[in-house]
Amino acid sequence: MSGNEAMRASASVRIEGVVKRHGTTTVLHGVDLAIEPGEFFVLLGPSGSGKTTTLRILAGLEPVSDGRVFMDEVDVTMREPGERDVAMVFQSYALYPHMTVAQNIGFPLKMVGTPSVEVAAAVNEAAAKVGIAHLLGRTPGQLSGGQQQRCALARAIVRQPRLFLLDEPLSNLDAKLRMETRLELHALQRNLGATTVYVTHDQEEAMTLADRIAVFMDGRIVQVGTPREVFSTPRTIEVAGFIGTPAMNFVSGAWSGATVTVAGVPLAVRASTDQPREVKLGVRPNDLRIVAEGLPARIERIEDLGDSCIVSFAAGESHLKLKSDRLHPVKEGDEVRLAFEPGAEHLFDAQTGARL
Amino acid sequence: MTGRKPFRSLALAAVAGVGLAVWVFPVIWGLLTSFKTERDVLAYPPVWFFKPTLDNYREVIFGASSIMPNLWSSLVVSTSATFFTMLFAIPAAYALARLKYPAKRASGFYVLATQMLPPVGLIIPYYLALQKVGGLDTYSGLTLIYLTFSLPFAIWLMVSYFEDIPFEMEEAALLDRAGRLRTLWYVILPQVRGGIAVTTIFVFLNAWNEFMFAVVLGGNRVRPVTVAMFNFISVEQTQWAKVAAGAMLAMLPVILIGLFAQRHIVKGLTVGAVKGGGRR
Ligand SMILES: Nc1ncnc2c1ncn2[C@@H]1O[C@H](COP(=O)(O)OP(=O)(O)OP(=O)(O)O)[C@@H](O)[C@H]1O
Ligand SMILES: [Mg+2]
Numbered sequence: 211m212s213g214n215e216a217m218r219a220s221a222s223v224r225i226e227g228v229v230k231r232h233g234t235t236t237v238l239h240g241v242d243l244a245i246e247p248g249e250f251f252v253l254l255g256p257s258g259s260g261k262t263t264t265l266r267i268l269a270g271l272e273p274v275s276d277g278r279v280f281m282d283e284v285d286v287t288m289r290e291p292g293e294r295d296v297a298m299v300f301q302s303y304a305l306y307p308h309m310t311v312a313q314n315i316g317f318p319l320k321m322v323g324t325p326s327v328e329v330a331a332a333v334n335e336a337a338a339k340v341g342i343a344h345l346l347g348r349t350p351g352q353l354s355g356g357q358q359q360r361c362a363l364a365r366a367i368v369r370q371p372r373l374f375l376l377d378e379p380l381s382n383l384d385a386k387l388r389m390e391t392r393l394e395l396h397a398l399q400r401n402l403g404a405t406t407v408y409v410t411h412d413q414e415e416a417m418t419l420a421d422r423i424a425v426f427m428d429g430r431i432v433q434v435g436t437p438r439e440v441f442s443t444p445r446t447i448e449v450a451g452f453i454g455t456p457a458m459n460f461v462s463g464a465w466s467g468a469t470v471t472v473a474g475v476p477l478a479v480r481a482s483t484d485q486p487r488e489v490k491l492g493v494r495p496n497d498l499r500i501v502a503e504g505l506p507a508r509i510e511r512i513e514d515l516g517d518s519c520i521v522s523f524a525a526g527e528s529h530l531k532l533k534s535d536r537l538h539p540v541k542e543g544d545e546v547r548l549a550f551e552p553g554a555e556h557l558f559d560a561q562t563g564a565r566l
Numbered sequence: 567m568t569g570r571k572p573f574r575s576l577a578l579a580a581v582a583g584v585g586l587a588v589w590v591f592p593v594i595w596g597l598l599t600s601f602k603t604e605r606d607v608l609a610y611p612p613v614w615f616f617k618p619t620l621d622n623y624r625e626v627i628f629g630a631s632s633i634m635p636n637l638w639s640s641l642v643v644s645t646s647a648t649f650f651t652m653l654f655a656i657p658a659a660y661a662l663a664r665l666k667y668p669a670k671r672a673s674g675f676y677v678l679a680t681q682m683l684p685p686v687g688l689i690i691p692y693y694l695a696l697q698k699v700g701g702l703d704t705y706s707g708l709t710l711i712y713l714t715f716s717l718p719f720a721i722w723l724m725v726s727y728f729e730d731i732p733f734e735m736e737e738a739a740l741l742d743r744a745g746r747l748r749t750l751w752y753v754i755l756p757q758v759r760g761g762i763a764v765t766t767i768f769v770f771l772n773a774w775n776e777f778m779f780a781v782v783l784g785g786n787r788v789r790p791v792t793v794a795m796f797n798f799i800s801v802e803q804t805q806w807a808k809v810a811a812g813a814m815l816a817m818l819p820v821i822l823i824g825l826f827a828q829r830h831i832v833k834g835l836t837v838g839a840v841k842g843g844g845r846r
Contacts, residue, residue: 271737292743304738308756317752318742365742 220247220405221281221295221372223268228277230263230429237263238429240277245407246421250399253409254416255426256452261409264426265375268407270294281373297366298375301382303358305350311337311361312346318369336368339398356387363395367402374399374406380415392418413453417441425449447563450492450556456520458492458556459530461505465489465557465566473526475505480553481566488560495520495533497554500540504549509542523548593817599810607806622811626798633812636794640816642705643780643790644773647712651720651769656762658717659724660754664736674725680718688714689782696783703785711779716769723768727761728754763830767823774820791816 223245230238238260245251253261266272267279270291278287286294297318305314315336316329324332337343340360350358359379366374379395380388396419399406410416416423417437425433425440433445444450450458463472466486470477477491500521507523507530519537523530523546530548540546557566599607601618626633661667662674692711693702701707731754739749755762777792784793795816798808 269737269741271740291737291740292745296741298738298741300734300738302732302734304732304734306735306739306753306757317739317744321743321748365738369742 220403222247222283223373223405223407224280224283225264225268226278226280228264228267228279229275230260230267230272231275236275236429238267241429241431243424243431243434245405247405248403250396250406250408250419250421252416252420252423253407253426254413254420254423254453255411257411259426260429261411261426262377265298265377265407265409268373269296269298269375294373295371296373296375297369297371299359299362299366299377299379301378303350303362303382305358305361305365307350309349310346311342311348311350311353314350314361315346315364315368318365322369332368333364336364339367339401340364340394355382355384356391359383359391363398367398367404370402371404374404375409376406377409378411379408380410381412388415395419414455417453425452427452443565444556445565447490447492447558447565450558450565454494456495456531456533458494459498459528460490460492460558461525461528461530462560463489463491465491468552470555470557472505477505477549477555478552479555479557481555481557483566489566490558490560490563492556492558493550493554494556495531497550498530498532499549499551500532500538500546501549502547504547507546507548509540509544509546512538512540512542596810596813599807600814602807604805604807607810622807623815626808626812626815631797633791633794633797633815636789636791637815639705639784639788639794640774640790640792643708643712643788644770646705646709647716647773648766648770650709650713651716652762652766654713655717655720655724655765656755659721660728660750662721663725663728664733677718677722680715681722685715685778689779692779693782702783703787705788708780708783708788708790711783712773712776716772719772720765720769723765724758724761727758731757760830763827767827767830771820771823 223243225241225243228238228241229236241260241264243264253264255261263272267274270286270289270293274287278285280286281294306317309317312330312333316333319329319332320326333346334343337346340363342357342360342364345353345357345361350361353361359382363379366376380391383391392415408416408419420437422434422436423440424431427446427448433440433449435443440449441453444453444458447460451460461472463470463477464486465479465483465488467484468479468482470479470489470491472491479491505525507525509521510524510529511522513520513522514537518533518535521532521534521538521540523532525548532548558564559566598614600622601620602616603619603621606613606616662670662677692714696702696707696711699707701710735753736749739753740746744752774790775792776790780788780790781793784790791812795809795812798805798812
């Protein structure tokens, strides 16, 4: 298939005010999203935040309690899964164990009455794209985890659907394979040009794959943006704490002018205010420095990761982390002082957690 | 695999051998008896060596009170009971395993509870009910009664097979545009083939071996072979050799099925134990 065809095949997706209740518990509190054709869109959030539920609503596997779902501006809220022209890769892969790899991949085509010659050709093409053309005669039970994952992927792309849904497709793979497959997946998506919605709770995966990320917290979308935007300007303290490893450091302080005073120590920040107030000050571990003047802290632990090191501190009530490429000439138990470059700070309202 | 512990395996073999002997003895005895003349049967002490005869088989197959029509009766009743049982049990078990509906647990318990009632308690109500609708001594009547206990049993046995299939597999099929029916046909049923085979065999054997309902609810027209064997037991005399020959004929399909489907049956008996022990 040509790139042109693929572009035409990809759909835009929009959901409006989607609410999902299970009995008395509400798992989605009014979710709005607009996804562009051909976009690689990642739903990111902690466990139980409603990512899978949202994906299943897009697939039509889960009815909404309220709200509407549009594909290419057509209301599909009430359409059956089979009528939406979407393909999904499940976390468990959901391969049919009694069929061969070829039969698995060909199944979606067989179900719409494609002649068997065409099915065979399409199966070969899809299998080749994901690199399992040599495994067509096996059954899923005879495949490794990575090969099963590819088989599920091939079954999804064989029909050239308008929308791809992937629910943590890499979570069953080991770390190395996950990295490799991530790159391949990215290349494959670019090559196919199909709109893709990808669920993960792994922020690194989200950062590398996504055109845009929607961050879920407790059944709500708290931020939508490019990976860079979400990383550099998190909208809430939860998002800030969720994205980035090690997690962002937070301390309470009082902000006035261009200074945040933490435990009596004034720290310079770039943003300035004329309304003094209580804030949460966030600094990423990469931005923290050991300096002569700053917040006093005691080194609790030094982890040497080979190419970098992570130093943990206790500063009053708080525990902080610093990540650095070079090994600091310090040791556990040392008393040091910490600061950061003005501009590296993230300030959040102490009450609401909203970015200031 | 037990090479390291010769004693243990020897002891196990001995125990199994004794057990087997106890189980097999009546069958062997019956087999021998079926080739004896009526006089040899009554010989005391019993004779192990005798001149075998096929007279008994000739009599029960071609004689005046041939059991061939009864074998046919058994076959008709068992087959139709099995057919209808499976016809209803497969979708019912699927529903029980899958669909969410109120009182699901209660209905599951009911299905099992019917298995616990002693059948004797039901025989009179069944008799009266069948009499009311003119179902005594008819194939449909007896089949219907067999369904009342084979159906719950089959459903109960099949449910665990269906429950083993992950939900997502069906959802994948729905997204692949298979629809409910084709999902069942192409994705679900092939995966429960083993369960269907086991259940079919059990249901068939149960119906084939059934005696009590057959003797009360059957009659001159519908007389399964289990009942007909008693043709050879009368007030004046009991023709043990004929009974034995009839019994051997009646057992033949059971033994054949047993040999044929050994593996499936063992798996079915241990279905609870192996659940989840297979793939994934
Ligand atoms: N059938 C259900 N009945 C009740 N609650 C449910 C049901 N399905 C999901 N939930 C709840 O909805 C919430 C969101 O679930 P969902 O599966 O969408 O989370 P998720 O973001 O995909 O999490 P994870 O990363 O763990 O997969 C969870 O709190 C979950 O307990
Ligand atoms: Mg999930």
